Amino acid sequence: xxxxxxxxxxxxxxxxxxxxxxxxxxxxxxxxxxxxxxxxxxxxxxxxxxxxxxxxxxxxxxxxxxxxxxxxxxxxxxxxxxxxxxxxxxxxxxxxxxxxxxxxxxxxxxxxxxxxxxxxxxxxxxxxxxxxxxxxxxxxxxxxxxxxxxxxxxxxxxxxxxxxxxxxxxxxxxxxxxxxxxxxxxxxxxxxxxxxxxxxxxxxxxxxxxxxxxxxxxxxxxxxxxxxx
DNA sequence: GCAGTGATTTGCT
DNA sequence: GCAAATCACTGCG
Numbered sequence: 231x232x233x234x235x236x237x238x239x240x241x242x243x244x245x246x247x248x249x250x251x252x253x254x255x256x257x258x259x260x261x262x263x264x265x266x267x268x269x270x271x272x273x274x275x276x277x278x279x280x281x282x283x284x285x286x287x288x289x290x291x292x293x294x295x296x297x298x299x300x301x302x303x304x305x306x307x308x309x310x311x312x313x314x315x316x317x318x319x320x321x322x323x324x325x326x327x328x329x330x331x332x333x334x335x336x337x338x339x340x341x342x343x344x345x346x347x348x349x350x351x352x353x354x355x356x357x358x359x360x361x362x363x364x365x366x367x368x369x370x371x372x373x374x375x376x377x378x379x380x381x382x383x384x385x386x387x388x389x390x391x392x393x394x395x396x397x398x399x400x401x402x403x404x405x406x407x408x409x410x411x412x413x414x415x416x417x418x419x420x421x422x423x424x425x426x427x428x429x430x431x432x433x434x435x436x437x438x439x440x441x442x443x444x445x446x447x448x449x450x451x452x453x454x455x456x457x458x459x
Numbered sequence: 460g461c462a463g464t465g466a467t468t469t470g471c472t
Numbered sequence: 473g474c475a476a477a478t479c480a481c482t483g484c485g
Contacts, residue, residue: 318478319467371478417475
C-alpha cells in the first residue's frame with residue numbers, strides 16, 4: 231500500500247505550540263512509516279504531553295527538565311521532528327517535538343490503531359498474523375516495535391518532510407470526545423492531566439480506569455473533554 | 460484479572 | 473553507579 235493522495239501532511243505551525251495543546255489534536259492523525267517492504271501506518275489513539283523547562287511550573291517528568299543535553303537535543307530543536315529514545319535497556323519510545331526552535335516540549339505517542347501493514351506489525355512484534363490489534367500497538371514501546379522504529383535510524387527525522395520515511399498525516403478522520411488523565415509510568419507530577427486518549431478505544435494502553443471513563447469513578451484528574459470548535 | 464519481577468542499554472551526575 | 477516516559481512472563485486468586 232502507498233500513501234493515499236487524500237492523506238494531507240500536517241503543517242509545521244500545528245506543532246509550534248505547547249505540547250499540552252498539540253497532544254489532544256494529534257489524536258486521530260496517522261503515523262506512517264514507509265519501508266522497502268511497504269507501508270506501516272497507525273492512527274494515534276493515545277498521547278502524552280511533556281512540557282519544557284520554560285513552563286511554569288517546569289515539568290519534572292520531562293527529559294528536557296534539566297536543560298539541553300546531547301540526548302534530548304531534538305526536543306529543543308524545530309517542531310515536528312521525531313525524538314526516539316531507548317528505555318529500560320530493551321525498548322524505544324517515540325515523541326514528536328513541539329514549540330519553536332530553542333523551546334522544549336514534546337508529545338509521547340503511546341498507542342496506535344493499525345491502519346496499514348498489520349501483518350508485518352505482528353511479525354515485528356513476534357506475534358502470529360491473527361494477533362489482536364491491541365497486542366500490536368497498545369503502548370509506547372509496542373508501537374515502536376510494530377513500526378520498526380529505532381533510535382539509530384529514526385531519532386531526529388523531520389516528520390513533515392515529504393521525502394522522510396516517517397511522516398504524520400491527517401486523513402480526515404474526526405475524533406469526538408477526548409479522555410484526559412494523568413500520565414502513565416512516571417514518578418513526578420503524577421497528578422498533571424497531560425495524557426489524552428480516545429475514550430474506550432480497544433488499542434488504548436493502561437488499566438481499564440485509564441481507558442474507559444465509565445470505569446474512572448469520581449477521580450477529579452480523569453475527565454472527558456468535549457470536541458473543540 | 461492482578462501483582463511482582465527480571466531483562467539489560469543509555470545518559471547523566 | 474544508578475534510575476529510567478516498558479514489556480512479558482510468572483504465580484496466584
